[in-house]
Amino acid sequence: MAAVAPQPAEAGPLRRWAPLAGVALIVIYCLAPFYWMVVSALRRPSDQFSNEIIPSPISIQNFKDVFAGSNGFGRGLLNSLIVAGTVTILTLIIGMVAAYTLARLDFKFKNVVLAIIITTSMFPGISLVIPLLKLFIDIKWINTYQAMIVPSLSFALPLAVWNLTSFFRQMPQELEQAAMVDGCTPAQAFRKVIIPLAAPGVFTTAIITFIAAWNEFLIALSMTNKKSIQTANVIISQFTGTTGRDQPFGSQMAAGVVVTIPLVIAVLLFQRRIVAGLTAGGVK
Amino acid sequence: MLLSPTLLVLGLVVLFPIISALRESLFTSGTKLDENGFIVKGSTFVGLDNYLDIFKGDTGDRFWNAFYNTTFFTVVCVVLETVLGVAMALIMHKAFKGRGIVRASILVPWAIPTVVSALLWKWIFQADGIANQLIGTQVLWSTEGWQSKMSVIIADTWKTAPFIGLLVLAGLQTIPAEVYEAAKVDGASVWKTFTRITLPLVKPALLVAVLFRILDTLRIFDLPFVLVGPHKDSVETLSMLAYDEAFNTRYGPAAAYATVLFIYVAVVAYAFVKILGADVIGEARARKPGGGGGGKRWRKKNAAKGSTDTSVGAVAVGGGGR
Numbered sequence: 001m002a003a004v005a006p007q008p009a010e011a012g013p014l015r016r017w018a019p020l021a022g023v024a025l026i027v028i029y030c031l032a033p034f035y036w037m038v039v040s041a042l043r044r045p046s047d048q049f050s051n052e053i054i055p056s057p058i059s060i061q062n063f064k065d066v067f068a069g070s071n072g073f074g075r076g077l078l079n080s081l082i083v084a085g086t087v088t089i090l091t092l093i094i095g096m097v098a099a100y101t102l103a104r105l106d107f108k109f110k111n112v113v114l115a116i117i118i119t120t121s122m123f124p125g126i127s128l129v130i131p132l133l134k135l136f137i138d139i140k141w142i143n144t145y146q147a148m149i150v151p152s153l154s155f156a157l158p159l160a161v162w163n164l165t166s167f168f169r170q171m172p173q174e175l176e177q178a179a180m181v182d183g184c185t186p187a188q189a190f191r192k193v194i195i196p197l198a199a200p201g202v203f204t205t206a207i208i209t210f211i212a213a214w215n216e217f218l219i220a221l222s223m224t225n226k227k228s229i230q231t232a233n234v235i236i237s238q239f240t241g242t243t244g245r246d247q248p249f250g251s252q253m254a255a256g257v258v259v260t261i262p263l264v265i266a267v268l269l270f271q272r273r274i275v276a277g278l279t280a281g282g283v284k
Numbered sequence: 285m286l287l288s289p290t291l292l293v294l295g296l297v298v299l300f301p302i303i304s305a306l307r308e309s310l311f312t313s314g315t316k317l318d319e320n321g322f323i324v325k326g327s328t329f330v331g332l333d334n335y336l337d338i339f340k341g342d343t344g345d346r347f348w349n350a351f352y353n354t355t356f357f358t359v360v361c362v363v364l365e366t367v368l369g370v371a372m373a374l375i376m377h378k379a380f381k382g383r384g385i386v387r388a389s390i391l392v393p394w395a396i397p398t399v400v401s402a403l404l405w406k407w408i409f410q411a412d413g414i415a416n417q418l419i420g421t422q423v424l425w426s427t428e429g430w431q432s433k434m435s436v437i438i439a440d441t442w443k444t445a446p447f448i449g450l451l452v453l454a455g456l457q458t459i460p461a462e463v464y465e466a467a468k469v470d471g472a473s474v475w476k477t478f479t480r481i482t483l484p485l486v487k488p489a490l491l492v493a494v495l496f497r498i499l500d501t502l503r504i505f506d507l508p509f510v511l512v513g514p515h516k517d518s519v520e521t522l523s524m525l526a527y528d529e530a531f532n533t534r535y536g537p538a539a540a541y542a543t544v545l546f547i548y549v550a551v552v553a554y555a556f557v558k559i560l561g562a563d564v565i566g567e568a569r570a571r572k573p574g575g576g577g578g579g580k581r582w583r584k585k586n587a588a589k590g591s592t593d594t595s596v597g598a599v600a601v602g603g604g605g606r
Contacts, residue, residue, distance in 0.1 A: 022375035023382045030389040030446055034396065036414060037404045049410075051417050098290035105286075113287060120298045122496075124503035124549055126523040127542035128297065130530045131304040154297040161290060215397040217506045222527070233399045237510050249407045256400040263395040271388045278447075279454035 034260075041254040048250045062254035072227045073255055076235035080259075083148045083220070083231055084213035090149070091156040091209050092202060099164030100190060104173065114165070121158035125218045128154055133222050147223040148231070152216055156209050163208065163277055167201030168194070204277040207270055211263055232259050302546065308539035309334050334540035347541070349517055350525040354545075356433070357508075357521065358501040361440045366494055368441065369448025374482075376449065377456045390446035398443065402510035405439040409511075432512045432519050440507055444500075448493050455489025456482070495556050502549050522548070 043050065044059040066073050102114055132151050133142075141147040175197065179189040195202070220231040227235065236255045239248050267274060312330045338347045376386055393401065408415045409425030416422055425435045459482070467477045483490075505527065508519040514528060522545040529538035 019375055019379035020381060023379045023386050026372050026375060026386055026446070026449075027382075027389045029442070030393050033401075033404055033408060033442060034392055036408060037400075040407060049412055051412075051414050094289045094293055098287050101286040113291075117290065117294065120294050122499045122549065122553060123298060123302065124523060124542065124545050126503065126505065126526045127305055127546040128301040130526060130535065130538050130542050131301040131308055132297070133530060134308065134535050135304070151297055153293050157290060157293055157297075211395055215395075215399075217397070217399050217510075218523075218527070222530070233397050236403065237399050249403075249410070252403050253407060256396075256403055259400055260396050263397075264392055267391040267395045268388050271384070271391055274391060275387055275450060275454075279451055 034264075037253050037256050037260075040250065041257045043250060045250050062250040063258070065248075065251045066255045066258065071235060071239055072230075073232065073235055073258075075228055076230055076232035077258070079145075079229060080214060080231040080233065082145055083152070084210050084216075086145070086149050087152045087156050087213040088206055088210045091153060091160045092206055094153075095157055095160035095164055095205070096195075096202065098161050100168050100194065102161070102165045103168035104176075117158045117161050121155050121162075123154070125155070129219055129222045136223060141223075143224050143226045143229045145229070148216075148220050151219045151223070152213050155216075156213055159212060160205050160209050163205045164198075164201060167198055167205070170201075171197060200273070201277075204270070204273040207266055207274060208277045211266070214263065305539045305542055305546070308535055309543050310536075312534075312536040330536065334536045335544075337537065338540060338544065343537075346520070346525065347544075350520045350522050351548075353433075353519060354502060354504070354521045354523075354548075357436065357440070357504055358498055360437055361444075361501050362494060362497050364437065364441045365445040365448050365497060366490070368445035369493070370452055370490070372446060372449030373452035373456055373486075374478075376453050387450075390450055393443045394447050394450075396443070398506040399510050401439060401443055402507050405435060405442075406511050409435050428516055428518045430518070432516065436508050436511055436519055439511060440501070440504070444497060448490075448497065451493040452486055452490055455486040458489075459485045491556075491560055495553065498556065499549055499553060502552060503545065 039053070039055050040048070041062050042058050042060070043055040043062070044057065045061055045065070047055065047059075098117075102110060128151060132147075136142055136147045171194065175193055176184075176186070176189040179193045180186065184192065215233070216231075217233050217237070220234050221237075224230045224234065230238075232255070236252060236259065239252050239255065310329060310331060312328055312334065337343055372390070376383065379386070396404070407413060409423075410416075411422065411424055415425065423431050425431050463481055463485070464477065467481055472480070503523050504521050505523040508516075508521060509524055509527075512519045514520075514524060522541060526538050526541035526545060529535075529541060
């Protein structure tokens with residue numbers, strides 16, 4: 001990333017503290033609602049409607065409820081993992097070849113192809129889901145994993161191709177040329193030289209694709225009506241809670257924390273990479 | 285060719301559905317009697333009837349309401365998110381300390397699944413929830429009316445304004461420091477520096493971010509669906525309307541609604557690119573100077589100013605209504 005804006009050395013107290021205060025504001029803005037979800041999840045079900053900033057006593061009853069109940073949340077998590085994981089792997093395999101082609105080979109209509117690929121990610125999900133839903137009913141795919149995985153490729157694949165193309169472009173072309181001089185075929189050069197070197201970019205793309213697929217709701221909601229196959233997102237949205245209270249917010253918040261924590265940890269660990277991936281092409 | 289797997293998959297999951305949606309929208313399903321009194325099962329060709337029905341009578345009212353809601357959410361959310369996002373980017377750009385913390389924390393709203401954040405805001409907006417306690421009133425947020433619209437707008441802004449901030453920050457960081465030094469030497473005020481230098485230079489990144497946000501909000505589904513609920517006039521969007529029709533197995537009308545939404549999105553995207561010149565595939569075109577499309581004007585302006593060409597890709601992960 002390029003140089004940052006100049007900061008005068010003789011900055012007054014206002015100029016020095018204003019950005020810090022601004023940073024604090026941004027952090028609070030972003031994290032306060034998330035904090036509220038965590039503390040609400042940690043209350044006892046009987047204190048659910050208390051608005052204390054810190055729950056006392058802290059209880060993990062809500063978490064127990066989420067996993068113990070008949071709502072199939074554990075199964076939902078597993079389903080989410082299967083769907084998002086498969087989408088990520090398929091996307092990487094298919095997308096990497098396309099991205100490499102777009103980054104390296106010169107051919108007619110290359111920009112058109114790239115434009116088409118990026119445009120496909122802009123189509124409203126509902127316009128794709130309705131015809132696919134009808135098709136999947138006909139071929140008896142409703143309540144199967146593939147019915148959720150295949151449509152998810154419609155947003156995951158363009159995203160990955162776009163990201164990977166910009167990563168491949170940053171790698172000097174001499175790398176493959178050297179490998180080919182040493183007797184590699186183009187395919188070998190790609191497999192033995194490019195892929196290992198592109199690993200960070202591929203990893204970044206994998207995280208972003210996984211998060212996007214993990215967060216998917218519309219497709220999973222439309223393609224399933226059986227609890228045992230639904231993803232965690234769909235199950236949370238339809239929670240009735242263990243005791244059948246009509247607003248099981250405690251267990252919903254606990255389930256939300258469970259679904260979100262892996263993503264938050266990934267974000268904390270890989271924030272630099274994720275930012276690089278999201279702004280791919282932004283900084284050259 | 286090496287591209288064929290990708291194009292094949294996209295053809296299968298994007299092109300095929302779009303075409304079959306167009307076809308589907310010309311049919312109606314369900315049981316009907318033909319002219320001899322026999323029962324006809326399956327779909328019958330009805331031409332443009334599904335489209336005409338959209339604008340008529342009760343369904344017409346419902347459609348125009350959903351159309352209005354979709355447009356209203358898009359305009360209000362995107363304007364708010366852009367203003368907040370740019371402000372955040374400027375603050376982050378100025379601050380040296382705590383950058384890692386900020387970067388990690390602005391990714392948190394983005395990473396939380398929309399469904400979960402919808403539930404989270406539903407909880408915050410409970411009748412005796414924290415929002416009402418903080419503002420000391422008793423607003424019934426997730427019922428019908430302006431307040432449920434507000435709750436959707438607040439939740440959407442919370443989730444995506446930081447994201448715009450992130451993209452604009454990336455754009456800001458490509459502006460060379462000398463440009464600011466020159467402005468300072470010339471005695472430009474802070475406001476002038478912002479409007480005459482920062483904004484024009486960050487415009488390509490900003491426009492792409494805004495375009496993707498517009499497209500994302502136009503298809504908004506998860507947030508109002510979970511936060512307020514289906515069948516609520518005040519927040520029903522076109523995506524929700526189409527989903528509802530499909531859910532009730534009226535695939536013909538559902539496909540017609542989806543097609544109308546699709547056309548609406550396409551028109552808005554096209555107009556945005558044409559009028560403002562958002563440079564969506566800028567990086568690809570940068571290799572071929574003068575190669576087509578809307579981004580040309582800005583590139584020329586920027587090139588004249590000696591800035592780097594900025595375009596931001598992969599913004600579609602905003603995680604909106606898809």
